[in-house]
Amino acid sequence: MNSRTDAAKLEPSAIDAAEPVNDLRSALKRLCAVPGQLLETDREVDPHAELAGVYKRIGAGGTVQRPTRLGPAMMFKRIKGYPQSRVLVGLMASRERVGLLLDAEPRRLTQRMAQAVRNPIAPTTVAQGNSPCQEVVHLASDPDFDLRKLIPAPTNTESDAGPFLCLGLVLGSDPDTGHADVTIHRLCVQGRDELSIFFAPGRHIDAFRQEAEQRGQALPVSINMGLDPAIHIGACFEAPTTPFGFDELSIAGGLRGKPVELVDCVSVNQKAISRAEIVIEGEILPNVRVVEDQNTHTGHAMPEFPGYNGPANPSLPVIKVKAVTMRREAIMQTLVGPGEEHTSLAGIPTEASIFNALEAAMPGFVSQVYAHTAGGGKLLAVIQVNKKSAFDDGRARQAAIIALGVYSELKNVILVDADVDPFDTNDVMWAMTTRYQGDVSTMFLPKINGHVLDPSQSPEFNPALPARGVTCKTVFDCTAPFHLRAEFERAKFKEVDPRPFAPELFGGNDE
Structure with missing residues (x-):
């Protein structure tokens, strides 16, 4: 071998x-x-x-x-x-x-x-x-x-x-x-x-x-x-x-x-x-x-x-x-x-489609879109937004709605702030744990076309659904409310170049 x-x-x-x-x-x-x-x-x-x-x-x-x-x-x-x-x-x-x-x-x-x-x-x-x-x-x-x-x-x-x-x-x-x-x-x-x-x-x-x-x-x-x-x-x-x-x-x-x-x-x-x-x-x-x-x-x-x-x-x-x-x-x-x-094949085009649409609608507001591997690149997206005012609390949710419209098979959207890494699931789950309350931070959009290969999208799972491949779409707003942003500031650490201390991890000592 x-x-x-x-x-x-x-x-x-x-x-x-x-x-x-x-x-x-x-x-x-x-x-x-x-x-x-x-x-x-x-x-x-x-x-x-x-x-x-x-x-x-x-x-x-x-x-x-x-x-x-x-x-x-x-x-x-x-x-x-x-x-x-x-x-x-x-x-x-x-x-x-x-x-x-x-x-x-x-x-x-x-x-x-x-x-x-x-x-x-x-x-x-x-x-x-x-x-x-x-x-x-x-x-x-x-x-x-x-x-x-x-x-x-x-x-x-x-x-x-x-x-x-x-x-x-x-x-x-x-x-x-x-x-x-x-x-x-x-x-x-x-x-x-x-x-x-x-x-x-x-x-x-x-x-x-x-x-x-x-x-x-x-x-x-x-x-x-x-x-x-x-x-x-x-x-x-x-x-x-x-x-x-x-x-x-x-x-x-x-x-x-x-x-x-x-x-x-x-x-x-x-x-x-x-x-x-x-x-x-x-x-x-x-x-x-x-x-x-x-x-x-x-x-x-x-x-x-x-x-x-x-x-x-x-x-x-x-x-x-x-x-x-x-x-x-x-x-x-x-x-x-x-x-x-499959996440690469389906997900990266999904990300690009959503990113282009959001950039056209809200230039500079969205930094990253990640079609998460847990959804096979199709069912789950994490969107990183840049809030600058209280009005942007609403724009973040509007971005999620645009994403659901651009990619019809998308089922769930998670919104995160600029200080959260959308590619790091632990960081996203941290935002959901500390910046999300289920009864006020969730948007439900019921009975919308989704994907027939998701077994939960069926009348047998949810009698309210009219046919297989129809689903309830969900937006999880895991961003901090703008007026409370000071209370949600992350602990700030000193920026230090780690390479001299651990060159084997970072590819060499630049001193």
């Missing part, structure tokens, strides 16, 4: 000196240069439950049942049943690592993403002969073709509906306008050339599918795996930040300062991401549905971001696979569903 697990701080100089990232391989090269960010193992692992079970203990974090921890990304170089394959997990399973990969300090990722949304760069198309993702081509028309033997899709738990492509970025286009959209969806391998696809309500590609289905037509799509992390994170923005017709690939372009390269697929009328490790080309069939767990009958789908095993869906659309194209020695990339990687 080759281990790179020493503790590491990502200094700005390390980021500045790094080579540019434009695909998964250059991202891994950058990680290899920083101790503690990548762990590689030659020990054989079974993709059925064992791989995820290992990473659960190594670095999954998030809402995974304890014991778990934040740790390095991990490359499994020997996969049982797949002698030519490698599997990467946890590439973005820490905010520190995402900062390294996106050329930003971890605490400035919100602002970095917010800037990219404001300065998008549209993707471009390159010739097929110049695309790494098409170095190897497997056509489904070949009698020996079998998706199940070709790609080591992991089964995260023993009760999963089947093997899942957990980081498959689906690219589809509006049948009327041709506008493209990219989204990560739940994709279960159902047969030699079939996948099921789950759409949460309101997803744009599902609207494309429905439009095509009304015409009796299939919707051509590509499923792109093993990508520059800027593409995955940029794809996780949602309306109203990225309205219908907005191409999320342009956010990745804004992050990198150059367009994402696309290429025409070899078997369907669609584009693929040129520098992907693996691309599955196919069509979403009209009027065809399958039971998600038809091959296992477990009753479960897979572990979802709130930390629970979602129920298997009884009726999902089907993707008929036409081809699989790959880079030579392709890397399969996956994640552990409830882990910290």
Whole structure:
């Protein structure tokens, strides 16, 4: 086993000196240069439950049942049943690592993403002969073709509906306008050339599918795996930040300062991401549905971001696979569903969306937004405000309402003052303990659309709710009332440079 697990701080100089990232391989090269960010193992692992079970203990974090921890990304170089394959997990399973990969300090990722949304760069198309993702081509028309033997899709738990492509970025286009959209969806391998696809309500590609289905037509799509992390994170923005017709690939372009390269697929009328490790080309069939767990009958789908095993869906659309194209020695990339990687993928775009909206409405009033890992990057946000007058007591609560409007799946908002670190849960809980009274510091907004994967958002849990995915949203105002601010001033300590006293903790003695 080759281990790179020493503790590491990502200094700005390390980021500045790094080579540019434009695909998964250059991202891994950058990680290899920083101790503690990548762990590689030659020990054989079974993709059925064992791989995820290992990473659960190594670095999954998030809402995974304890014991778990934040740790390095991990490359499994020997996969049982797949002698030519490698599997990467946890590439973005820490905010520190995402900062390294996106050329930003971890605490400035919100602002970095917010800037990219404001300065998008549209993707471009390159010739097929110049695309790494098409170095190897497997056509489904070949009698020996079998998706199940070709790609080591992991089964995260023993009760999963089947093997899942957990980081498959689906690219589809509006049948009327041709506008493209990219989204990560739940994709279960159902047969030699079939996948099921789950759409949460309101997803744009599902609207494309429905439009095509009304015409009796299939919707051509590509499923792109093993990508520059800027593409995955940029794809996780949602309306109203990225309205219908907005191409999320342009956010990745804004992050990198150059367009994402696309290429025409070899078997369907669609584009693929040129520098992907693996691309599955196919069509979403009209009027065809399958039971998600038809091959296992477990009753479960897979572990979802709130930390629970979602129920298997009884009726999902089907993707008929036409081809699989790959880079030579392709890397399969996956994640552990409830882990910290989901917080990075969903949460950092959530933060940027909220930050941009609040900056537009209240310039300078909000310093930070953190989509907390306890909510999987979707359900819980901590907002740091800067009160300057008694009027700002009301503005703080208005900021929470704006946040709930900008990101519809957000369930709970915690407001904190400028002296509270929103990224430090202990500090946030301290503010809730000492600056919050439940009967006067709480706002309830009942019966508002939320997220169907939160099991508490159901009429069975709360009979007042009309349907699953509707919830009571809550604002916890943990800020001190402005007129009492003197009573809530924190103890002030002398500012001392600790490096001469503990150089091993702070990277050297600057005296």
